[in-house]
Amino acid sequence: MKRPIYLDHHATTPVDPRVLEAMLPFFGEDFGNASSGTHLYGWRAEAAVEAARETLARGIGAGEPTEIVFTSGTTEADNLALQGVLRAAAPRRDHLVTTAIEHPAVLDAGGALEAEGFHVDRVPVDPDGLVDPDDVAAAITDRTALVSVMSANSEIGTIQPIREIAERCRARGVLFHTDAAQAVGKIPVDVRGDGIDLLSMCAHKLYGPKGVGALYVRGGSPRIRLQPLIHGGGHERGLRSGTLPVPLIVGFGRALILAEEERAAEAERLAALRDRLWSRLAESLGDVHRNGHPERRLPGNLNVSFGGVAADRLLPALPDVALSTGSACASGRAEPSHVLAALGLPKARIASAIRFGIGRGNTAAELDHVAERLVEEVERARRAGVGT
Numbered sequence: 001m002k003r004p005i006y007l008d009h010h011a012t013t014p015v016d017p018r019v020l021e022a023m024l025p026f027f028g029e030d031f032g033n034a035s036s037g038t039h040l041y042g043w044r045a046e047a048a049v050e051a052a053r054e055t056l057a058r059g060i061g062a063g064e065p066t067e068i069v070f071t072s073g074t075t076e077a078d079n080l081a082l083q084g085v086l087r088a089a090a091p092r093r094d095h096l097v098t099t100a101i102e103h104p105a106v107l108d109a110g111g112a113l114e115a116e117g118f119h120v121d122r123v124p125v126d127p128d129g130l131v132d133p134d135d136v137a138a139a140i141t142d143r144t145a146l147v148s149v150m151s152a153n154s155e156i157g158t159i160q161p162i163r164e165i166a167e168r169c170r171a172r173g174v175l176f177h178t179d180a181a182q183a184v185g186k187i188p189v190d191v192r193g194d195g196i197d198l199l200s201m202c203a204h205k206l207y208g209p210k211g212v213g214a215l216y217v218r219g220g221s222p223r224i225r226l227q228p229l230i231h232g233g234g235h236e237r238g239l240r241s242g243t244l245p246v247p248l249i250v251g252f253g254r255a256l257i258l259a260e261e262e263r264a265a266e267a268e269r270l271a272a273l274r275d276r277l278w279s280r281l282a283e284s285l286g287d288v289h290r291n292g293h294p295e296r297r298l299p300g301n302l303n304v305s306f307g308g309v310a311a312d313r314l315l316p317a318l319p320d321v322a323l324s325t326g327s328a329c330a331s332g333r334a335e336p337s338h339v340l341a342a343l344g345l346p347k348a349r350i351a352s353a354i355r356f357g358i359g360r361g362n363t364a365a366e367l368d369h370v371a372e373r374l375v376e377e378v379e380r381a382r383r384a385g386v387g388t
């Protein structure tokens with residue numbers, strides 16, 4: 001069977017063969033534990049980890065490699081940032097400010113803190129999914145320990161005014177965290193230039209392996225106090241114990257180098273593919289709506305509501321395309337998208353929304369085929385009256 005055209009690059013990406021090649025020796029002869037300081041196996045593993053750490057630090061504009069803490073992914077990095085900062089700041093500061101459109105890794109970590117007695121405010125977004133920095137500033141109180149606003153949204157691709165939000169936080173002496181899972185390697189990320197104190201990221205959104213991520217924790221003063229989630233051998237400066245997954249870390253570093261080298265050209269290519277897909281849909285079909293910001297969005301992201309056609313009925317009619325309704329990275333939850341709901345969209349528009357995640361392997365011919373198939377199936381569904 002011919003494999004479906006993959007258009008779900010926000011959920012995950014394939015490992016680039018060049019990344020896999022870089023990883024392979026660390027599954028083989030260079031299998032050492034990066035903490036084994038007494039022999040060659042350990043030294044080689046440690047050298048590889050430190051090289052990747054330096055690459056990641058440089059890639060996001062950090063000052064020092066020691067500011068990178070390896071984790072199992074973005075979810076863990078988000079939890080370490082939120083729980084770690086809030087627990088260390090309590091009881092004097094027990095308030096978290098975040099937004100209504102965060103990934104569940106942030107929203108539910110906030111919920112868990114709330115259940116323990118911490119206070120959480122979730123600022124709203126405008127109809128395009130943008131956070132107003134002044135709304136964030138207005139939510140900050142004397143008890144606020146942390147503000148967490150994602151860099152780019154995984155459903156609608158909206159890119160937030162991170163620098164302006166970070167400025168508001170700094171002015172109030174509050175730490176600023178951003179979940180940059182969808183941003184790193186796709187759009188410029190500069191932690192020092194943007195005034196970011198903590199940043200979460202992972203490898204599997206940028207053609208690296210699943211199972212590895214990192215939290216950037218700004219060094220220097222004022223010092224960021226973090227309570228670890230995982231205790232043990234004191235790895236990662238005591239912030240995240242556990243033997244480091246050396247092959248995954250090596251792959252993460254290689255993936256970021258490639259993504260950065262190719263970023264500008266790839267962003268241009270993806271944006272052109274996305275715009276071509278959108279214009280074909282908009283030209284051929286009436287009653288289609290683009291969700292999210294018209295310009296401030298990830299180059300490979302398109303989110304479209306097909307009026308009168310339920311997305312969960314449309315997708316099974318398109319087995320030749322791998323697509324999602326939005327929040328597939330949240331364990332296939334069947335609830336309506338909290339992101340689209342936060343934009344204030346009517347229920348029918350939420351139920352008819354499909355997310356397109358265009359990526360490295362996609363071609364113009366594929367996108368044209370997808371547009372053609374969608375037009376066919378939407379028209380068929382509308383004729384059959386498969387409503388929302």
Ligand SMILES: Cc1ncc(COP(=O)(O)O)c(C=O)c1O
Pocket residue numbers: 010011072073074075076103105150152153154179180181182201202213329330
């Ligand atoms: C914005 C955002 N944060 C967090 C996650 C979770 O990342 P991970 O799979 O690395 O835990 C994802 C995607 O799954 C995401 O898009």
